[in-house]
Amino acid sequence: xxxxxxxxxxxxxxxxxxxxxxxxxxxxxxxxxxxxxxxxxxxxxxxxxxxxxxxxxxxxxxxxxxxxxxxxxxxxxxxxxxxxxxxxxxxxxxxxxxxxxxxxxxxxxxxxxxxxxxxxxxxxxxxxxxxxxxxxxxxxxxxxxxxxxxxxxxxxxxxxxxxxxxxxxxxxxxxxxxxxxxxxxxxxxxxxxxxxxxxxxxxxxxxxxxxxxxxxxxxxxxxxxxxxxxxxxxxxxxxxxxxxxxxxxxxxxxxxxxxxxxxxxxxxxxxxxxxxxxxxxxxxxxxxxxxxxxxx
Amino acid sequence: xxxxxxxxxxxxxxxxxxxxxxxxxxxxxxxxxxxxxxxxxxxxxxxxxxxxxxxxxxxxxxxxxxxxxxxxxxxxxxxxxxxxxxxxxxxxxxxxxxxxxxxxxxxxxxxxxxxxxxxxxxxxxxxxxxxxxxxxxxxxxxxxxxxxxxxxxxxxxxxxxxxxxxxxxxxxxxxxxxxxxxxxxxxxxxxxxxxxxxxxxxxxxxxxxxxxxxxxxxxxxxxxxxxxxxxxxxxxxxxxxxxxxxxxxxxxxxxxxxxxxxxxxxxxxxxxxxxxxxxxxxxxxxxxxxxxxxxxxxxxxxxxxxxxxxxxxxxxxxxxxxxxxxxxxxxxxxxxxxxxxxxxxxxxxxxxxxxxxxxxxxxxxxxxxxxxxxxx
Amino acid sequence: xxxxxxxxxxxxxxxxxxxxxxxxxxxxxxxxxxxxxxxxxxxxxxxxxxxxxxxxxxxxxxxxxxxxxxxxxxxxxxxxxxxxxxxxxxxxxxxxxxxxxxxxxxxxxxxxxxxxxxxxxxxxxxxxxxxxxxxxxxxxxxxxxxxxxxxxxxxxxxxxxxxxxxxxxxxxxxxxxxxxxxxxxxxxxxxxxxxxxxxxxxxxxxxxxxxxxxxxxxxxxxxxxxxxxxxxxxxxxxxxxxxxxxxxxxxxxxxxxxxxxxxxxxxxxxxxxxxxxxxxxxxxxxxxxxxxxxxxxxx
Ligand SMILES: Nc1ncnc2c1ncn2[C@@H]1O[C@H](COP(=O)(O)OP(=O)(O)O)[C@@H](O)[C@H]1O
Ligand SMILES: [Mg+2]
Numbered sequence: 006x007x008x009x010x011x012x013x014x015x016x017x018x019x020x021x022x023x024x025x026x027x028x029x030x031x032x033x034x035x036x037x038x039x040x041x042x043x044x045x046x047x048x049x050x051x052x053x054x055x056x057x058x059x060x061x062x063x064x065x066x067x068x069x070x071x072x073x074x075x076x077x078x079x080x081x082x083x084x085x086x087x088x089x090x091x092x093x094x095x096x097x098x099x100x101x102x103x104x105x106x107x108x109x110x111x112x113x114x115x116x117x118x119x120x121x122x123x124x125x126x127x128x129x130x131x132x133x134x135x136x137x138x139x140x141x142x143x144x145x146x147x148x149x150x151x152x153x154x155x156x157x158x159x160x161x162x163x164x165x166x167x168x169x170x171x172x173x174x175x176x177x178x179x180x181x182x183x184x185x186x187x188x189x190x191x192x193x194x195x196x197x198x199x200x201x202x203x204x205x206x207x208x209x210x211x212x213x214x215x216x217x218x219x220x221x222x223x224x225x226x227x228x229x230x231x232x233x234x235x236x237x238x239x240x241x242x243x244x245x246x247x248x249x250x251x252x253x254x255x256x257x258x259x260x261x262x263x264x265x266x267x268x269x270x271x272x273x274x275x276x277x278x279x280x281x282x283x284x285x286x287x288x289x290x291x292x293x294x295x296x297x298x299x300x301x
Numbered sequence: 302x303x304x305x306x307x308x309x310x311x312x313x314x315x316x317x318x319x320x321x322x323x324x325x326x327x328x329x330x331x332x333x334x335x336x337x338x339x340x341x342x343x344x345x346x347x348x349x350x351x352x353x354x355x356x357x358x359x360x361x362x363x364x365x366x367x368x369x370x371x372x373x374x375x376x377x378x379x380x381x382x383x384x385x386x387x388x389x390x391x392x393x394x395x396x397x398x399x400x401x402x403x404x405x406x407x408x409x410x411x412x413x414x415x416x417x418x419x420x421x422x423x424x425x426x427x428x429x430x431x432x433x434x435x436x437x438x439x440x441x442x443x444x445x446x447x448x449x450x451x452x453x454x455x456x457x458x459x460x461x462x463x464x465x466x467x468x469x470x471x472x473x474x475x476x477x478x479x480x481x482x483x484x485x486x487x488x489x490x491x492x493x494x495x496x497x498x499x500x501x502x503x504x505x506x507x508x509x510x511x512x513x514x515x516x517x518x519x520x521x522x523x524x525x526x527x528x529x530x531x532x533x534x535x536x537x538x539x540x541x542x543x544x545x546x547x548x549x550x551x552x553x554x555x556x557x558x559x560x561x562x563x564x565x566x567x568x569x570x571x572x573x574x575x576x577x578x579x580x581x582x583x584x585x586x587x588x589x590x591x592x593x594x595x596x597x598x599x600x601x602x603x604x605x606x607x608x609x610x611x612x613x614x615x616x617x618x619x620x621x622x623x624x625x626x627x628x629x630x631x632x633x634x635x636x637x638x639x640x641x642x643x644x645x646x647x648x649x650x651x652x653x654x655x656x657x658x659x660x661x662x663x664x665x666x667x668x669x670x671x672x673x674x675x676x677x
Numbered sequence: 678x679x680x681x682x683x684x685x686x687x688x689x690x691x692x693x694x695x696x697x698x699x700x701x702x703x704x705x706x707x708x709x710x711x712x713x714x715x716x717x718x719x720x721x722x723x724x725x726x727x728x729x730x731x732x733x734x735x736x737x738x739x740x741x742x743x744x745x746x747x748x749x750x751x752x753x754x755x756x757x758x759x760x761x762x763x764x765x766x767x768x769x770x771x772x773x774x775x776x777x778x779x780x781x782x783x784x785x786x787x788x789x790x791x792x793x794x795x796x797x798x799x800x801x802x803x804x805x806x807x808x809x810x811x812x813x814x815x816x817x818x819x820x821x822x823x824x825x826x827x828x829x830x831x832x833x834x835x836x837x838x839x840x841x842x843x844x845x846x847x848x849x850x851x852x853x854x855x856x857x858x859x860x861x862x863x864x865x866x867x868x869x870x871x872x873x874x875x876x877x878x879x880x881x882x883x884x885x886x887x888x889x890x891x892x893x894x895x896x897x898x899x900x901x902x903x904x905x906x907x908x909x910x911x912x913x914x915x916x917x918x919x920x921x922x923x924x925x926x927x928x929x930x931x932x933x934x935x936x937x938x939x940x941x942x943x944x945x946x947x948x949x950x951x952x953x954x955x956x957x958x959x960x961x962x963x964x965x966x967x968x969x970x971x972x973x974x975x976x
Contacts, residue, residue, distance in 0.1 A: 202418030203392025
């Protein structure tokens, strides 16, 4: 017989125990490891983590390293193009598929299958398709256009666009699915009302449907953005950062520093910069999401 | 400009001829292998309020979409104001439409919603403004013009949706269950407003609903549909008092009509131990010989108490369940093995187990051929 | 002033021309797009079926004149990475050994966590959950090194189980979200009724929720199987070379610096690595789409 009010800590005890792995993950990995890295980015760590505090020195050195500068520049170009292309292609494809066309399922299957493949596979496929001696460039030249030049993987100026082509190929199908779900979620009667009003289809898309899909666009944007920052495997497989260091990206810089160059401090500082850029994207978004929910 | 001319044409033709405002001829519609509407004919007079009534899935919305031009017909023709509009775009047909989900453009203000179609059709700014002002005045939504739909109540949204049809200055209004998303009280209020609007504007209105109260109160004529066919087209009085077949009889009226199996020989109707002379019954087609029939008796048409002197026949029932509902009381019993309902005045004192004497009047009987289910 | 003409004999469906401008634009756009998505796979398949002399001669789009599976055989069993010449088969089995426990463990952990949060809210549960979701956005690079230290401390670094643990941890946010959303969407009466009937935490989970949640478990399974199979980063960091998963081995084979490039073998190897997720994708069809859409849109 229990007469006392049970201790609050022991209420739902099983549930709490069952949730321990999740709590541990949240605290030790996501909070703990992150803080650890941020802290050690201010130290003189090289081969091993060191406790010697050096302030912002690692960051100074980081921003003076050409490899990092190129990595950041690449990420900006790649990120900007990836966002625009994914959104535009994803939306246009979704809108095309939404026209009640025949073979919709087949077409969707074809567009989405690259998303099932790993970045390593994606990178290797496009390494082959863009191969200057056998790939697209050679095929076009064989057709008679001898001066045709399309060799992104061996041209430092445009190599990042070669990576971009592969990334869009892999990821835009997924954005299309997200957009299609958004389009299908729009009240059928809105379309009918617009037709009764005599509004042409493209105008309905531009002035009514796209504004209504704002949350879907924001979600898609966040998904794309968080994927962009993580780009590592694709570059690793397709170009391995080359030619030279012209297709380096921050994520690869971090891994190279930590596990190749035995320069942990640089790795920590670079990864902290990555974290910072995610925060810059994520916090306003979370704020918007949160604000939206609060206002009903 | 295009839009303008169309309206102009329609106005002229409407004035010159006393033809139906909307006319549907031999309409077939199927979705793939599913035939939803089959050989449907319907003429709607100018200024008439027609209600399409039927249970969910019977094809009411489909029919309305055909009239609006939102669906391609499989076969048949549609005329509006004498023009064959079968192939015309919805916006060229001179119709306005109000939807169940309101279908307002959420990112635009009320004003933007009302004016979007007009501005798109190239109507001059001043005129757009004027038409919006007039519609807003009629619907009393002037204070709401600057608001977004999200900031409106359900009733206000529906008014804006009606306004969007109103500014189009058309002769035919189509409503697809416009009140279904509202709560009961608002629904009653807006029902009255739609009726007032109709009296004020005098347009043709075609109104889809599955709610028979809405249908009875609003309609000049009701078309009761089942499985893509019109079962009866008539005034509210006609569908209530002279249902054309058993389906309509059962569908209209709450509580529903009682049915008893019977036999008709000449003018002698016998059912459940009773025998009634029905010489006074307004037969539509006089049957010859013996016929199996179904007799329909409305719970509210049964005579109890002192009036029973006028009854053609009386019988006794045992009250099994009594449901007092304030204004009236519903008594459940059994006749000839079937549930039988009697509606009494709310003040009647009766309790379960009591015996009730019930009389019937010949003119309130409904006699259906048991085989064809058609009214006799 | 163009007048609207109403053809007086119009009847039935409006006749539609198949070759309207709109349709031509639509289908030619689609054709270009489909080529972009479909051709690379085609190129891989035909390349892998050609011999090296033919590859050097012809173009990548031409179908093989003579089909040979030598490249596939070599890719699977004799291709070399460094000193090791066992082909991809070893990587394949390594990946299977990683995939099975990782998938099971991560789904088990996440479904239980999602259930605890959805149905047994306790003080702080939402806070931990929020941290978890935000954690999904933290670049792995930030947590990779401290995790190496953690795993070394508990003696799992460089072992299969260390990698399994890493997959479980990083699969946690999205899966927990998936399960939490699903369990929240179930009618609460169900849960209450089970409690009134005397079922406890585990009883409700195993006897009421799990049997009616098979679709969501399928979705999670698809998500995890493709995700873990396709992983490269964790595999290369947390395991030793003899345990490298297939993706890592593939990259090492194809991007090997020494030796003559054998494009047909490379393509066969790439296809071999892609076959598992592609099979999952083609077989699961709608569920795959539902899975990624649910995982993404609801976030
Ligand atoms: N786009 C469609 N494709 C196939 N069947 C449909 C479609 N729209 C409606 N139907 C079918 O047509 C029938 C009539 O639908 P509807 O007109 O919406 O009924 P309601 O009378 O409830 O408005 C229903 O059985 C419905 O399932
Ligand atoms: Mg309907």
